[in-house]
Structure formats: structure tokens, C-alpha cells
Amino acid sequence: DTEVTQTPKHLVMGMTNKKSLKCEQHMGHRAMYWYKQKAKKPPELMFVYSYEKLSINESVPSRFSPECPNSSLLNLHLHALQPEDSALYLCASSQPHNTGELFFGEGSRLTVL
């Protein structure tokens, strides 16, 4: 079982909806990540939080809004999404500035109608 927990596992939303994806880890990691993965493609980095501060934003559209309320939690707020935003959204954590592995959650599969 993964030590990074993501909810919900599946989400269907319309283009006018507002929803959030949640991620939680209790490994004491101080870096948390959002990745987007389309079918048969590798994960693409969206955001990195390091010590609860946004350190990397890979030019993600503003309809995706990340939030890191504390060192264990990471949210991704979704508003006015497009059908092409449908994908698997993966959360991961690690120690900051580390060479080691990222620990991934099982992902939230998002469908935008």
C-alpha cells in the first residue's frame, strides 16, 4: 500500500464545476509534487512545494490552483477545466533537495465533460 494517499480516486466534473483533489503523506517529507499523466505518456510535472512554499510552477494554466496547508497535505483546486484536462493526476512526496526517490500516490483519475 502506498504511503501517499490521494482522494478521490475518480472524479467526473463539468466544465463549470469547482472541485479539489487531495493528497496526504505522513512520512515527514517536506517536498510534495503534482504530476499530470495522460494515457500512454510519462508523468508531467505541474507543481512542486518545498517546505510548504511553491518552488516550481511549470507554466500550468490558472484553472489549476495548488495549495499546501501544512507539511502533510497538498490540494489541487480545479475550476473551469477543459475536456483536454482529463488525465490521471499523481501526487508524490520526497525530502527536498534530495537525490532519492519520489513516493507516488495511486492517483486521481479526472474526467472533464
Next chain:
Amino acid sequence: EDKVVQSPLSLVVHEGDTVTLNCSYEVTNFRSLLWYKQEKKAPTFLFMLTSSGIEKKSGRLSSILDKKELFSILNITATQTGDSAIYLCAVRSGANSKLTFGKGITLSVRP
């Protein structure tokens, strides 16, 4: 821009075969190279490599890094149908240890 290139992009083998998966990279300030296996859900960690020439081994899987030639290989011996998956190579680089993934290699093992 950091680049990670994997080859081949897909591979079909029969049970019992040995396969070699390749990963080459061009990054600034290399920190480590990681291999992940992805089935239907999240990538699961296989190996992390930081030093050249030291083989990492786990059961039928092994991996090695060449920092001079900027590549790594992942070997799987005596393949089984459960090895069917996408194998992702990723490189951590730069001051913020950003992780860049290759496109992945789809391995299909036929009975």
C-alpha cells in the same frame, strides 16, 4: 532543457526471455537516475543509481549507470507475464532536484 530518452519505446517478448531497457540523458547538474515500473496506477520505485559502474540488483531485475556515457540500462532476466508494464526512467537534476521522466518503455511479456 533537460532530456531523458528511453529505447526501445515498446517491446514484446516471450516468458523466459531476457530484456534490456535503455535510458540516456542530458541534464544540468545530474544528481541521480531512477527506474520506476508502472502498471495501471502509480509508478512504483525499482532502483536509484548515483554512481557509475555499481550494479543494483533485486531478484531478476538489475540496473547499472554509466555517468561518462550518460546512460543506464535495466535488465530483466527470465521474464514473466507479471513483468508486463511501462518502465519509466527519470533523472533528478539541478539545485532543486527536479525529476524529469523519459517517455517510458512498454514491455509486453507473452506466455
